[in-house]
Amino acid sequence: MxxxxxxxxxxxxxxxxxxxxxxxxxxxxxxxxxxxxxxxxxxxxxxxxxxxxxxxxxxxxxxxxxxxxxxxxxxxxxxxxxxxxxxxxxxxxxxxxxxxxxxxxxxxxxxCEGTSDIRDFERLSEVGYRAMEAGDFTEAARNLREALALWSGPALVDVQAGKQLDTEIKRLEETRLCALDQRIEAELRLGQHRSLLAELTVLIRRYPTHETLCGQYMLALHRSGRRGEALDAYQRLRNTLVRSKGLEPSAWLRKLQRSILSAGENGNPAIPAEDRQSVRLSTAC
Incomplete structure (x- = not known):
């Protein structure tokens, strides 16, 4: 099957x-x-x-x-x-x-053994996460990109979803986003900030309150010599969060914004890895 x-x-x-x-x-x-x-x-x-x-x-x-x-x-x-x-x-x-x-x-x-794109996605993602933990960002990026390539659109896009399927679809979307931000993190570690800009521009429009993606976009912009645009991205996110949820950005993202401000045009903001739990945005690369 x-x-x-x-x-x-x-x-x-x-x-x-x-x-x-x-x-x-x-x-x-x-x-x-x-x-x-x-x-x-x-x-x-x-x-x-x-x-x-x-x-x-x-x-x-x-x-x-x-x-x-x-x-x-x-x-x-x-x-x-x-x-x-x-x-x-x-x-x-x-x-x-x-x-x-x-x-x-x-x-x-x-x-016969069954095949499932969900199981293939989970297997490749897990290999990618382990590679991230080991500091092998090339291997992490390769496996996570391969995992994400299994998605041809939103999960069960052609099925009318009730409560049970809606829960499953949201769970799957969350796993996809986790793999996506870890893949982007790995590629940022590899210095691929310029090649990521187009993708991140689309993603932050699709997910306007997603702080991880915004932080990655800010880093990619700043490393590409576009400091002002990085700071603008932070302000747009802050405005959206305050307006839609009554919340300020997370502490780590505020710290990233301050670091970009203090780094200057040619500086490189440094955010300690311990300030991030879901994604390590240290700029040591």
Missing amino acids: HIGILGTLTVSVNGVSITPTAPKARQVLALLAVRADQVVPVDALIEELWDAVPPRSARTTVQTYVLQLRELITAALEKPGEGEGRTAKDVLVTLPGGYLLRSGDGDGAGG
Whole structure:
């Protein structure tokens, strides 16, 4: 089985798509896919489909959607390929209280193994984070860039999302942002500030209150000899935070602004690494 979540929903068995076109059936498959190899309670599926006002027939309707998915799986399994001998009920398993979408054949002995862009993303990101901790910024940037390349758009962009999927989508977006700011941090450490400017310009417009990205943008601008623009970026963020949230920028970002002010046009602001928890913005490179 192949599961694609990081963009459009794509789920296939034996290379044959089992992704339905009907919106609610897609929702059911999407929730099962994003939680592949975990039991998804029937109550979670009901909440996803109908929120707090399910029809009396909700459980029966969920069963109908599961049957429709199994029909698609059965058709895919008829194609000769790996994992022969499986049935649709082996792939989409009924368990006490819910259902489980099995991403592999589960026999552990030479059968087919499932692939998932989420798992590939998490694996590559973890390698990148470990490389960051070890100070290998080239390796960190390479793995994190490869991880981020797996995203073809917002997660499950073509699926109507209820409460359960909305939570999963927000979680995935947060993991993407974490990988993104760590990749940018690694590339700043490698002195690639000029090549990052165009990307950061777009990102701070997309995420106008994201302090990490703003700090990275300020550093990239200052290192490129654009001190005034770096200070302007700080002021825009501050104005947005005060206006929309009633908050001042974080202490580390205020310290970065003061360092840029005191560094002068050709100086290099130095922010101690301990002032950052999520991203190390030390300018030692």
